Amino acid sequence: MSTPWQPAGLSEVFAEAQRNAEPDAWAYYQAMAGDPMAPAATDTERAAWDRYLLRPRYLRGLPDIDTAITFRNSTGAGAGTEITLPTPVFVAPTAAHGLVHPDGEVATHRGAGDALYIYSNSATRTPAEVGAAAAGPWWAQQYLLTDRGRSRQFLDEVREAGAGAIVLTCDFGGRIGWSRFRSVVQSRLVTDSGAYPDLGWHRMSRQVEQALAPDDIAWVADNSGLPVWAKGLLHPGDARNAVAAGAAGVMVSNHGRRQLDGVMAAVDALPAVLDTVGADVPVLVDGGVRSGADVVRALALGAAAVGIGRPALWGLAARGADGVRAVLDLLTDEFATALASSGAATAAQLTRDLLVPAPSPLPTPLPAPLRGH
Numbered sequence: 001m002s003t004p005w006q007p008a009g010l011s012e013v014f015a016e017a018q019r020n021a022e023p024d025a026w027a028y029y030q031a032m033a034g035d036p037m038a039p040a041a042t043d044t045e046r047a048a049w050d051r052y053l054l055r056p057r058y059l060r061g062l063p064d065i066d067t068a069i070t071f072r073n074s075t076g077a078g079a080g081t082e083i084t085l086p087t088p089v090f091v092a093p094t095a096a097h098g099l100v101h102p103d104g105e106v107a108t109h110r111g112a113g114d115a116l117y118i119y120s121n122s123a124t125r126t127p128a129e130v131g132a133a134a135a136g137p138w139w140a141q142q143y144l145l146t147d148r149g150r151s152r153q154f155l156d157e158v159r160e161a162g163a164g165a166i167v168l169t170c171d172f173g174g175r176i177g178w179s180r181f182r183s184v185v186q187s188r189l190v191t192d193s194g195a196y197p198d199l200g201w202h203r204m205s206r207q208v209e210q211a212l213a214p215d216d217i218a219w220v221a222d223n224s225g226l227p228v229w230a231k232g233l234l235h236p237g238d239a240r241n242a243v244a245a246g247a248a249g250v251m252v253s254n255h256g257r258r259q260l261d262g263v264m265a266a267v268d269a270l271p272a273v274l275d276t277v278g279a280d281v282p283v284l285v286d287g288g289v290r291s292g293a294d295v296v297r298a299l300a301l302g303a304a305a306v307g308i309g310r311p312a313l314w315g316l317a318a319r320g321a322d323g324v325r326a327v328l329d330l331l332t333d334e335f336a337t338a339l340a341s342s343g344a345a346t347a348a349q350l351t352r353d354l355l356v357p358a359p360s361p362l363p364t365p366l367p368a369p370l371r372g373h
Helices: 010-020 023-030 045-050 104-112 127-132 148-161 180-184 200-206 215-224 236-244 266-277 292-301 310-341
Strands: 052-054 069-072 082-085 089-091 117-119 138-142 166-169 228-231 249-252 283-286 305-308 355-357
Touching: 010 310, 023 310, 045 266, 052 292, 089 104, 089 117, 089 310, 104 117, 104 127, 104 310, 127 138, 127 148, 138 148, 148 215, 166 215, 215 228, 228 236, 236 249, 236 266, 249 266, 266 283, 266 292, 292 305, 292 310, 292 355, 305 310
Parallel strands: 089 305, 117 138, 138 166, 166 228, 228 249, 249 283, 283 305
Antiparallel strands: 052 355, 069 082
16 A cells, blocks of 8 residues: 655645646636736745634643534524534635546545535536545535526535535636636636536536525525525625525625725625524634634634645645545645644634734834935
8 A cells, every 4th residue: 555645835836836837727716807917925924824823722731632613504504414524624616627637526525535625616527427426515606607506406406416515706807707717827728617518618617507595595505405505705795695695604805806906805704794693503614724823813713614626736746645645635634734833723712812923013114315415
């Protein structure tokens, strides 16, 4: 039996993924709104997470560390159903895994193991294929289409394949909302659509509903019979409306900064959303998570779990299912270390008093005048 890959850090995974991926596929994964070729490393998401400094507690008789988390669907189908996961790190929905690995989303799901995996509506493998590969829990993300019959068909397929919930993406405005990389970078790529094989990737994207409204949450719930999570919400008013419309929970996300140039960081939106929906509504967050300390930050603010997008793709591009598993293991191990070092034994013991805002940087002093002037 081969020894599992144990990269020293995400930078090692990133470097191997970049070496393995085709340039256009890599550009697509890394692109953001604004300049489509701007590297994700220059994103401001990191600065947002780093504004939350950890203030650990000690002398509390720390018992054994447990990385497992538990939360409940708040409303709709399965209301009150308890969800327990061995790690708070889950694989967020991202498109077209087949661009970097022949098994695509099947390999990603296998790599996720017993962590939560969210299948993308823009996947390259079918729901049935992904469901058959299931090693752990999985949900299905949906872009609601203008052709509701096609959307209903997708819901039937993912439910029959074993998906446990639907994640309705709310922050994609169809072609009107396309950022430039979708017309520049995506146009260079050829890939199949696992969700809509007869439509193809590009035709499916052009049919995304632009006029999404709260009533659509109930429509998805009624036609799927599954809990529906509202994804892509940053404004607390939108989160409140989604829950009132029957959402089982909310996923705070800025779509990897791929929709709107200048959008706020998801972690900065998280506290207001949590305070608005209340403690009984589970809130997930993704966007820029790169360490176990980030996971501690998110859970201390009140998030139920934390999603990764690009890092999971890096793992897939680097070493397939083994690479995805390595990324999840790395972040979970870092989370366990950060948890213990913060003075907590479980995620439930992480509270906001363990965080303090980073001090504002001192102003840069003006250069001293040249001698003789």
